Every structure is written in structure tokens, then in C-alpha cells.
Amino acid sequence: HQPIRRADYLPPDFGIDRVELEFDLEPARTLVRARLAIRRIGASDAALVLDGEDMELLGLALDGNALAADRYRLEPTRLTIPGVPDAFELVIDGAIAPAANTALEGLYISSSVFCTQCEPEGFRRITWFLDRPDVLSVFRTTIRAERARFPILLSNGNLAAARDLGDGRHEAVWDDPFPKPSYLFALVAGDLAVVEDRFTTRSGRDVALKILVEHGKEGRAGYAMDSLKRSMRWDEETYGLEYDLDVFHIVAVSDFNMGAMENKSLNVFNDRFILADPATATDLDYANVEGVVAHEYFHNWTGNRITCRDWFQLSLKEGLTVYRDQEFTADERSRAVKRIQDVRVLRARQFPEDGGPLAHPIRPDSYLEINNFYTATVYEKGAEVIRMLEALLDRDGFRRGMDLYVARHDGEAATCDQFVAAMADANGRDLSHFLRWYGQAGTPRLTLEQSHDAATGTYALTVSQRTPPTPGQPDKLPLHLPVHMGLIGRDGAEIPLRLEGENAPQGTSRVLELTEASQTWRFVGVEAPPVLSINRGFAAPVVVESSESEDDLALRMRADADPFSRWEAAQSFATRLLLAGIAAAAEGRPPPPTDAFVAALAAAFDAVEGDPAFAAELLALPGELYLAEQVAVIDVEAIHAARKALRAAVAQGLVDRLRHVRTGPPRPFAPDAASAGHRALANMALGYLSTIDGPAAAMAQYRAADNMTDRFSALAILSELDVPERTAALADFHDRHAGDALVLNKWLGLQAGSSLPDTLATVRALLDHPAFSYGNPNKIYALVGGFAGNALRFHAADGSGYAFMVDQILRLDPQNPQVASRLLKAFGRWRRFDADRQALMRDAMERIAATPGLSPDCREIVGLSLA
Numbered sequence: 001h002q003p004i005r006r007a008d009y010l011p012p013d014f015g016i017d018r019v020e021l022e023f024d025l026e027p028a029r030t031l032v033r034a035r036l037a038i039r040r041i042g043a044s045d046a047a048l049v050l051d052g053e054d055m056e057l058l059g060l061a062l063d064g065n066a067l068a069a070d071r072y073r074l075e076p077t078r079l080t081i082p083g084v085p086d087a088f089e090l091v092i093d094g095a096i097a098p099a100a101n102t103a104l105e106g107l108y109i110s111s112s113v114f115c116t117q118c119e120p121e122g123f124r125r126i127t128w129f130l131d132r133p134d135v136l137s138v139f140r141t142t143i144r145a146e147r148a149r150f151p152i153l154l155s156n157g158n159l160a161a162a163r164d165l166g167d168g169r170h171e172a173v174w175d176d177p178f179p180k181p182s183y184l185f186a187l188v189a190g191d192l193a194v195v196e197d198r199f200t201t202r203s204g205r206d207v208a209l210k211i212l213v214e215h216g217k218e219g220r221a222g223y224a225m226d227s228l229k230r231s232m233r234w235d236e237e238t239y240g241l242e243y244d245l246d247v248f249h250i251v252a253v254s255d256f257n258m259g260a261m262e263n264k265s266l267n268v269f270n271d272r273f274i275l276a277d278p279a280t281a282t283d284l285d286y287a288n289v290e291g292v293v294a295h296e297y298f299h300n301w302t303g304n305r306i307t308c309r310d311w312f313q314l315s316l317k318e319g320l321t322v323y324r325d326q327e328f329t330a331d332e333r334s335r336a337v338k339r340i341q342d343v344r345v346l347r348a349r350q351f352p353e354d355g356g357p358l359a360h361p362i363r364p365d366s367y368l369e370i371n372n373f374y375t376a377t378v379y380e381k382g383a384e385v386i387r388m389l390e391a392l393l394d395r396d397g398f399r400r401g402m403d404l405y406v407a408r409h410d411g412e413a414a415t416c417d418q419f420v421a422a423m424a425d426a427n428g429r430d431l432s433h434f435l436r437w438y439g440q441a442g443t444p445r446l447t448l449e450q451s452h453d454a455a456t457g458t459y460a461l462t463v464s465q466r467t468p469p470t471p472g473q474p475d476k477l478p479l480h481l482p483v484h485m486g487l488i489g490r491d492g493a494e495i496p497l498r499l500e501g502e503n504a505p506q507g508t509s510r511v512l513e514l515t516e517a518s519q520t521w522r523f524v525g526v527e528a529p530p531v532l533s534i535n536r537g538f539a540a541p542v543v544v545e546s547s548e549s550e551d552d553l554a555l556r557m558r559a560d561a562d563p564f565s566r567w568e569a570a571q572s573f574a575t576r577l578l579l580a581g582i583a584a585a586a587e588g589r590p591p592p593p594t595d596a597f598v599a600a601l602a603a604a605f606d607a608v609e610g611d612p613a614f615a616a617e618l619l620a621l622p623g624e625l626y627l628a629e630q631v632a633v634i635d636v637e638a639i640h641a642a643r644k645a646l647r648a649a650v651a652q653g654l655v656d657r658l659r660h661v662r663t664g665p666p667r668p669f670a671p672d673a674a675s676a677g678h679r680a681l682a683n684m685a686l687g688y689l690s691t692i693d694g695p696a697a698a699m700a701q702y703r704a705a706d707n708m709t710d711r712f713s714a715l716a717i718l719s720e721l722d723v724p725e726r727t728a729a730l731a732d733f734h735d736r737h738a739g740d741a742l743v744l745n746k747w748l749g750l751q752a753g754s755s756l757p758d759t760l761a762t763v764r765a766l767l768d769h770p771a772f773s774y775g776n777p778n779k780i781y782a783l784v785g786g787f788a789g790n791a792l793r794f795h796a797a798d799g800s801g802y803a804f805m806v807d808q809i810l811r812l813d814p815q816n817p818q819v820a821s822r823l824l825k826a827f828g829r830w831r832r833f834d835a836d837r838q839a840l841m842r843d844a845m846e847r848i849a850a851t852p853g854l855s856p857d858c859r860e861i862v863g864l865s866l867a
């Protein structure tokens with residue numbers, strides 16, 4: 001395996017205009033015939049080189065003539081045919097073994113259902129092909145299978161024909177009129193229930209919407225269907241983008257490596273992002289269903305109609321589509337709460353990635369295995385980069401850019417440069433400096449200098465930026481970024497913002513553009529030293545180093561006009577106390593006084609009366625992962641202890657408010673954001689109160705709950721307490737939901753994430769529980785991944801957590817390298833720990849590196865991590 005480099009991109013030598021596929025499906029051995037209309041577009045002497053892996057070649061014919069073995073060369077990953085004409089038809093007969101496919105790439109079987117996963121390079125496990133996203137073809141797919149076992153036969157596009165074959169088998173033919181790359185191909189065959197609805201696009205196209213689920217789960221598809229219809233409407237209203245075929249299928253399968261896949265008109269989903277009902281899904285599950293359904297639907301334009309030229313451009317479709325699904329959720333639910341939740345995820349997952357050995361730009365420069373680059377950086381930081389464009393160009397300018405991007409590139413495979421060029425051209429702007437975001441890794445750090453001149457009423461703000469080095473990029477250039485800011489008076493009122501040289505103030509919140517290493521802005525008409533509110537709405541994905549006083553933080557917590565910044569001020573205040581508490585815990589000193597913070601939190605809480613979802617966010621202390629990023633040497637015990645101590649202090653200080661939250665009549669369950677907000681706050685209060693009152697109230701709620709959110713929240717609280725009620729509730733939960741894999745995954749995850757000391761022993765025992773199976777990624781992520789995310793127990797000082805994870809990774813790697821390499825990323829931040837743990841983690845990774853036959857997926861991660 002040689003690294004693939006972005007700089008080496010060359011257009012293909014051949015195009016494949018038309019693909020006709022014929023499948024004779026049998027789990028053990030499926031026959032695939034591919035009839036390809038191929039046309040030379042490159043050098044006249046270039047041989048045809050097709051990608052192909054793990055298949056048996058049965059025959060090859062060129063323009064109707066069988067090719068003898070000396071006319072081609074078959075290697076493990078490619079098929080080379082020299083001396084081909086400029087235009088010809090190639091027929092390839094092959095055989096594959098779906099039932100033996102445990103990697104879940106290509107054609108495989110999930111619970112007796114045939115399904116495919118072709119992104120990024122799975123199509124080459126179905127037939128030999130130019131398996132690269134810049135080769136766009138029109139597909140016709142014929143599927144034949146036994147009718148009794150596989151009554152449903154689906155592929156992309158519209159059904160062109162269906163017939164009975166007389167021998168117990170039947171056939172369906174699907175035509176997809178839109179040229180697409182092979183990674184968007186899909187096939188599904190099995191015995192599934194269909195939930196149907198319809199949608200009329202604004203230009204009057206009547207679209208059949210079909211969600212296919214396991215029989216008996218039809219009642220759990222309603223929210224996904226509702227989310228789909230709202231997504232379709234939103235894309236029309238927000239971007240003028242309509243659906244373009246007469247049918248849209250979503251199929252839910254239980255064995256899937258990622259969340260879902262946007263195959264043209266035939267999305268395949270991990271069932272956890274489709275199935276939801278009050279008894280089995282939490283509010284978070286509902287929100288995830290809505291977000292993922294929207295994300296995959298939005299790909300129809302950003303990804304499918306306009307696809308990526310090569311996989312280095314992955315963020316072109318993923319960053320943009322994450323941004324679009326975030327905006328959809330912000331419009332459908334609460335903009336402030338959505339932004340807070342997204343920033344939490346960014347800080348917990350992407351910032352550590354960007355500060356460690358796996359750091360890469362949103363448009364990487366090289367890879368060994370592209371599957372390793374479906375990362376928080378490409379997705380979430382990619383979305384932040386799009387969001388910055390929106391901040392710099394404003395909403396209307398961004399829309400103009402999107403319109404131009406679609407007009408220019410519909411039907412093409414495009415690049416990130418072309419996207420930014422469309423944004424620039426539509427707005428008459430030069431965005432060449434902004435493009436650095438695509439090539440430079442690392443999280444920029446902003447420092448501030450402020451001065452106020454009372455005599456002239458001038459306030460000067462200097463913002464400096466510095467991006468720390470990342471692997472392979474020792475020297476960083478200044479970036480072009482929006483500084484969204486406001487100024488607040490001591491009375492809590494927003495100050496009108498007038499820059500020196502301006503005739504009049506321009507609002508109380510504005511976006512300054514930072515392009516240099518350091519820049520100063522002078523505001524006039526500022527009578528007294530103001531309180532600065534900076535990076536409002538988290539407009540730029542940066543760390544702001546600030547030494548704001550506790551008084552200023554408290555003021556902003558209750559009075560900042562930007563709700564995100566109110567939350568941010570609370571997080572900053574809490575972080576400051578927690579860092580002091582971590583230092584104290586490590587040195588055996590008492591924790592710092594918390595009165596000022598608790599008083600500020602109480603005032604902020606009172607100021608948001610009427611927005612329980614936001615109040616719940618305000619009360620949520622910074623997470624352990626975020627805190628780990630803020631310290632020089634990570635001490636997992638001290639972080640856990642400091643957080644626990646601050647939680648107890650907040651509970652004591654806010655006890656009356658928390659009890660008040662839990663009064664009032666019970667509300668009937670509804671999955672909407674407002675109802676979910678009430679539950680979020682009530683369960684947040686229950687968690688705090690359990691630190692004072694013990695398990696009784698949580699146990700009572702566990703028993704009485706009429707929905708999964710309340711039941712599971714209570715169970716999660718109990719699972720952190722070493723009390724008999726914990727055992728009873730976990731056993732009860734298991735028995736109530738025995739046989740429901742998705743719910744039992746929550747149960748596995750909770751036990752794997754528990755801070756109690758015997759967690760590793762419990763996890764080991766659960767590996768043999770019927771609810772667990774190595775064949776199902778959801779179960780692996782719940783139990784093994786859940787343990788890897790349990791900092792306290794994964795980083796146990798004796799190295800037991802590391803040894804356990806190495807065993808699991810090595811066991812999984814031969815069967816599913818994608819899942820194994822994702823788990824392996826847990827070792828990435830090893831240099832941030834004390835010397836003993838560093839040595840243990842390094843030894844663990846070296847054990848992996850020394851394993852013969854290790855997948856390229858794991859080899860790349862371990863190589864980068866140890867470098």
C-alpha cells in the first residue's frame with residue numbers, strides 16, 4: 001500500500017457512459033454481469049485499468065468477443081486490458097460471496113437482507129470498474145432472486161420492469177437517469193415491510209416516499225418519514241432545491257459501519273437512525289433520526305447531483321451537507337441549543353483530533369486508506385468552514401454562491417476550489433486567502449488586547465491569531481476568519497458599534513474580518529470600559545484565550561444578547577474553576593471556592609425562564625474530554641473528581657431551583673423540541689439532585705416513566721451510583737427490552753461508560769452476553785467503543801484498559817478493518833498523558849503494529865499515532 005497524494009491527481013483515461021448490471025443473487029455466491037460502454041478520453045496508448053478486489057473473474061468479452069487470458073492481466077486489486085479501441089463495450093462476468101462479507105463494504109447480507117455499501121471504494125468488490133468519483137455513468141440494474149426469501153428488489157432510480165421468472169425467482173429492472181459515480185450505486189433485496197407516503201414538490205412532481213424496515217417495526221418509521229418530508233420542503237424553501245425522481249427509498253438495516261448512505265434515491269440507513277417510538281427511543285435518538293434523514297436527503301444535491309472529483313474533496317460534500325443539516329435542525333428546533341450542541345461535539349471530538357498526531361486539513365493531502373478520513377475534521381470542521389463563509393458573505397451572499405455553484409456544476413464532479421470560486425464570483429469577493437482553511441490543519445488560537453481611552457471614548461480591540469504546528473505543517477499562516485463581536489455596558493445593555501471613520505453605528509453585533517496575524521479595531525462613542533463578547537455564535541472554530549474577570553463572565557452569563565455567548569461564558573467560568581479543581585485534586589488540596597460561579601449560574605438560569613432546553617445546556621458542565629484538552633498532562637482521576645465536586649456544589653447552590661423544576665403536572669409525551677426541552681431540564685435536575693438525595697427519586701422515575709427518555713435518563717443516573725437500585729434497574733431494563741437490539745445497545749453502552757471501578761470486568765463479561773455480537777458495528781461501538789470513551793477506566797493506571805482494547809482491535813481487524821481502525825483512534829492522544837501511561841499506550845500500539853496481516857486501515861492509524 002502506497003500513500004495516495006492529492007497533488008498526483010490525473011483525470012481518468014476512459015469514461016464509462018453506460019453501465020448495465022445483472023445480479024443473480026444467492027447469499028453464498030452471487031453472479032454479477034457488468035456491460036460497460038467505455039470511451040477513451042485520455043492518451044491513445046493507455047491501457048484500461050479497472051479496480052477490483054475479492055472477486056472471481058468468470059469471463060470477459062470486448063465488443064462481443066471473448067478475451068483470451070493473454071489479452072488481459074488480473075491482479076488482486078486490478079484488471080488491466082491493454083490495446084483497447086477508442087470506444088467499445090466490455091462485458092465482465094464475475095462471482096462474489098455476500099454471505100462471507102464481514103467488512104460490510106460492497107454487497108453483503110444484514111439479517112437476511114442483501115444490501116450494498118459502495119462509498120468510498122466498495123463498488124470494486126461488486127464488479128471491476130473505474131471506481132473513482134469522477135467517472136459518472138448512467139446505470140441500469142437487473143436483479144434476479146428467489147421471490148419467497150427476497151420479495152423486495154431495489155436499486156437506484158425508477159422501476160423499469162418487473163416479472164416472474166417461473167422458477168420461484170423473480171426479476172426487477174431499475175433505471176437511474178442521472179449519471180452518477182459508482183460509490184452512489186445501491187442494491188437492496190430481502191423481505192422487508194414498506195411504510196409509504198407521498199410528497200409533492202413545489203413544481204408539482206408527485207414523489208412516492210418509501211421507508212423499508214424489518215417486519216413488525218413499521219410503527220417505528222413515522223418520525224423518519226415526517227423528518228424526510230420536512231427536509232424536502234426545507235431544501236426547496238431555503239435553497240430552491242427540489243427532488244428529481246418519482247420515488248425516494250430509505251432502507252433500514254441493522255449491520256452498517258456508519259450512520260447512513262446517500263445512494264441516489266435509495267438511501268441505506270443504520271436502523272438506529274430510522275427507528276423511533278416513545279417506548280424505545282430517547283429525545284436524542286429522535287433528534288438524530290431527524291438530523292441524519294435530513295443529511296442524507298440533502299446529499300441528493302450536495303454530493304449526488306454535484307459530486308466530488310476525488311476523495312481529497314470529501315469535505316466538499318460532507319462539510320457542506322453537515323452545515324445544511326445543522327441549519328435545518330436550527331430552523332426546525334432551537335438555533336441556540338443546536339449551536340451549543342454542535343460546538344460541544346466539535347470541541348470534544350474535532351479539536352483533539354486537530355491537536356494530535358491524526359491532525360489533517362479538511363482537504364487532506366495524502367492517505368493510505370480513504371476510509372480513515374471520514375473524520376470529525378472533514379465533517380464537522382468542514383461544516384464550520386462553510387459556516388464561516390456564510391458569516392463573511394452574509395445569508396443572502398451565501399445563497400447567491402450556492403445558486404452559482406449549482407448552476408455551474410450540476411452533473412459534474414467538482415472540487416473545493418470550485419465551490420469557493422462560486423462563492424467568490426457570486427459576491428464579487430476575493431476568497432483566495434480564505435482557501436487556506438482547506439489546506440491548513442490545527443485549531444487557531446486567538447489572543448486579545450483591549451484598551452479604553454475615557455478621554456476620547458475610544459475602545460481598541462487587538463485580535464492576534466496563531467495556529468500551533470501539526471504533523472507535517474510546522475509553520476502556519478494567518479487565516480481569514482470572521483470575528484463576530486459585541487460590546488456590553490456595565491448595565492448589561494448592548495453598546496452601538498461605530499468604528500473610527502464611520503458616520504454612524506452599525507448595529508450592536510458585527511462581523512469583523514481577521515486576515516493578518518494581528519489586527520486592531522477602534523470603536524468610538526464608547527464612554528466607559530465595555531465588556532467584550534467575542535466569537536458570538538462560535539462564528540469561527542477557534543480557541544479564544546481570554547483572561548476575562550469573574551465579574552465580566554457573570555455579567556455575560558445573564559446579559560449577553562447572544563445566547564450562545566451566554567452559554568459560553570458559563571462554560572468558561574466553570575472551566576476555570578474545574579481547572580483549578582483539577583490542580584487541587586492532583587495535589588491533594590481542597591477545591592477552589594465556587595460561590596461566585598454558583599451565584600452567576602443561578603442568575604443566568606433565572607434569566608432564561610421559559611426556555612428549558614437552553615437552561616439544561618446552561619447547567620451542563622464542560623465534559624471530561626473537553627477538560628482533558630485544557631490541561632498540560634491529562635490526569636483522568638483528577639478531572640473526574642473535580643467535575644464531580646463542582647456538580648455537587650452546583651446541586652447544593654441551586655437546590656431550590658432544581659426542586660422547582662421537578663414540580664408541576666406530568667406532561668404527555670411528544671417528540672417535539674419544546675417537549676424534549678422540558679424533559680432535558682427535568683432530567684438534568686434529577687441528576688444534580690441525586691448527588692444530594694441519593695437514588696430514590698431516580699428509581700421512582702425509572703419505574704414510572706412512560707417514555708424512553710425519562711426511563712433511560714433515570715437509569716443513566718443510577719448507573720453512576722454504587723447502590724442496590726443500580727443492579728435492580730439494569731436487570732429490569734434488560735428484561736423489559738430483551739430482544740430489542742437497539743435498546744440493548746443503550747444498556748451495553750451505559751455499563752461500558754460507567755465510572756464504577758469494576759467496569760472493565762463487567763464489559764468483559766458482557767462480551768459473552770447474547771445482546772453482544774462481534775458481527776454488528778452498533779454493538780461493538782456500544783460496548784467496546786463505549787469503554788474506549790470511558791476515560792477513567794480506559795486509562796486505568798495498571799494498563800488493563802489498554803490491553804483489553806488491543807485484544808478487541810486485533811480480534812476485529814481481520815473481519816471489519818473500518819470498525820477496528822475507528823476504535824484504534826482512542827490511542828491517538830497518548831502523548832498527552834503521564835510518562836507511565838505514555839509507555840503503556842505506546843506498548844499497546846506497538847503490539848498492534850507488530851501484528852502480521854494488519855489491515856491498511858489500522859496500519860495507517862498506528863503509523864501516524866506513533867510517528
Ligand code: HT7
Pocket residue numbers: 117119120257258259260261262295296299318371374818
Ligand atoms: N457519505 C456517507 C459515508 C459513509 C461511509 C463511508 C465509509 C464507510 C461506510 C460508510 N457509510 C456511509 C455517509 C454520509 O456522510 O452521509
Ligand code: ZN
Pocket residue numbers: 295299317318321
Ligand atoms: Zn454525508
